[in-house]
Amino acid sequence: MKIGLLGHGVVGRGVREIIDEGATWEVRELEVKRILVKDEFEMVDPRCTMDFSEILNDPEIEIVVECMGGLEPAHTYAKQALEKGKYIVTSNKKMLAAYCEDLFAAAVANGVTVHYEASCGGGIPWMASLDRTRRVDDIESFRGIFNGTTNYILERMKKEGADFSDVLKAAQELGYAERDPSDDIDGYDVRSKVALSVVKAFDKVVDVSEITTFGIRTIKKEDLAYCAANGRTCKLIGTGTDHGDYVSACVIPMFLKDEDIFSNIPLNFNVIESNSKTLGAAAFVGQGAGSLPTAHAVVQNIIDIWKNQDPEINEKFVKPVDNQTHKGVFYVRTAKQAAFSGLIDRHVSELAFVTKKISLVEAAAAAAAANDETLFIAEVAE
Numbered sequence: 001m002k003i004g005l006l007g008h009g010v011v012g013r014g015v016r017e018i019i020d021e022g023a024t025w026e027v028r029e030l031e032v033k034r035i036l037v038k039d040e041f042e043m044v045d046p047r048c049t050m051d052f053s054e055i056l057n058d059p060e061i062e063i064v065v066e067c068m069g070g071l072e073p074a075h076t077y078a079k080q081a082l083e084k085g086k087y088i089v090t091s092n093k094k095m096l097a098a099y100c101e102d103l104f105a106a107a108v109a110n111g112v113t114v115h116y117e118a119s120c121g122g123g124i125p126w127m128a129s130l131d132r133t134r135r136v137d138d139i140e141s142f143r144g145i146f147n148g149t150t151n152y153i154l155e156r157m158k159k160e161g162a163d164f165s166d167v168l169k170a171a172q173e174l175g176y177a178e179r180d181p182s183d184d185i186d187g188y189d190v191r192s193k194v195a196l197s198v199v200k201a202f203d204k205v206v207d208v209s210e211i212t213t214f215g216i217r218t219i220k221k222e223d224l225a226y227c228a229a230n231g232r233t234c235k236l237i238g239t240g241t242d243h244g245d246y247v248s249a250c251v252i253p254m255f256l257k258d259e260d261i262f263s264n265i266p267l268n269f270n271v272i273e274s275n276s277k278t279l280g281a282a283a284f285v286g287q288g289a290g291s292l293p294t295a296h297a298v299v300q301n302i303i304d305i306w307k308n309q310d311p312e313i314n315e316k317f318v319k320p321v322d323n324q325t326h327k328g329v330f331y332v333r334t335a336k337q338a339a340f341s342g343l344i345d346r347h348v349s350e351l352a353f354v355t356k357k358i359s360l361v362e363a364a365a366a367a368a369a370a371n372d373e374t375l376f377i378a379e380v381a382e
């Protein structure tokens, strides 16, 4: 089966390496025929081209693997490939979460499918396990530490009593955090992964912008000191719950009990857990990123397509996100407390308080009304 690879960076090179090496008979059935690169100096392999039409118009290429990242031209190239009847495998969560509806419709119209195992959890077999679980059970909910960078930062802040900015700088020096870390620390990377997990777990497509999202950019060591003094550990958590006609979904720092298995996930590891009736809670732990683990997931998708074994059918229902039923107690630190008037249960310091049990919608509305760019909010797990 011949493949056109878009992007020859961390993931793309990993995909090319695994397929070229051909360690198993299944992988030896695959061939990377063309590799799209952007610049002249990247033409390091005779298969490289800077012209996407050489991939698009090659009838031998049945699968286009998109590992370029970003929204455009990744979205346009993926759509054009689907319209030519080619399968898409992508590791690009940001692009797919934003354009799910559009790309799935193009796939259905052209009798092909979009596959995205690597886009969420890297090499952890999270998406594949959802397919397997769903052969027997409906998935009711999931929760996860989906982002290794923020987990690394929170772990080091906790262990060393260090400031956020110092740990972020160290993470950037070690290559764990991007030069522009916004997608990670503001929760947007997790938001895309939550949106794609909703697709896989519940067969539903949501508008990614409806997912309530808080990050850790404003966290201070005093927040973690309060958390630790109460026998808790702070983790950035993404969740989704299926309610039939709607989905609740959010990204929020949570003060988890120390005995929660999620509290002990170290450094840049991920953990993602599904809940379903007969299987109960089933969690998957591992490195959610990296060249070869992520490329492994891409190649698994390709083999599934070749063997016709991936049950992915891109016919999905578009449903709203509604977090009214998500109720909890929230820890908030802000100098602008008027917005939370009537919602505060007790102060824990001059600037920080915990709320009464309120809905996530109320908490998010008050946080927005406070209009305080230093505000930090976390949910205190029951």
Ligand SMILES: NC(=O)c1ccc[n+]([C@@H]2O[C@H](COP(=O)([O-])OP(=O)(O)OC[C@H]3O[C@@H](n4cnc5c(N)ncnc54)[C@H](OP(=O)(O)O)[C@@H]3O)[C@@H](O)[C@H]2O)c1
Pocket: 006, 007, 008, 009, 010, 011, 012, 036, 037, 038, 039, 067, 068, 069, 070, 073, 091, 092, 093, 094, 118, 119, 120, 122, 288, 289, 290, 291, 294
């Ligand atoms: N790295 C991971 O561990 C990991 C894990 C899971 C998912 N992902 C996702 O996988 C995707 C790729 O990540 P990555 O880490 O491999 O990124 P990367 O190292 O930056 O690789 C992307 C490559 O695509 C190239 N590219 C960008 N636009 C292009 C265009 N128009 N035509 C041809 N080539 C183009 C880039 O070239 P330039 O460098 O010249 O721009 C770069 O070589 C992202 O969506 C990422 O979120 C990554």
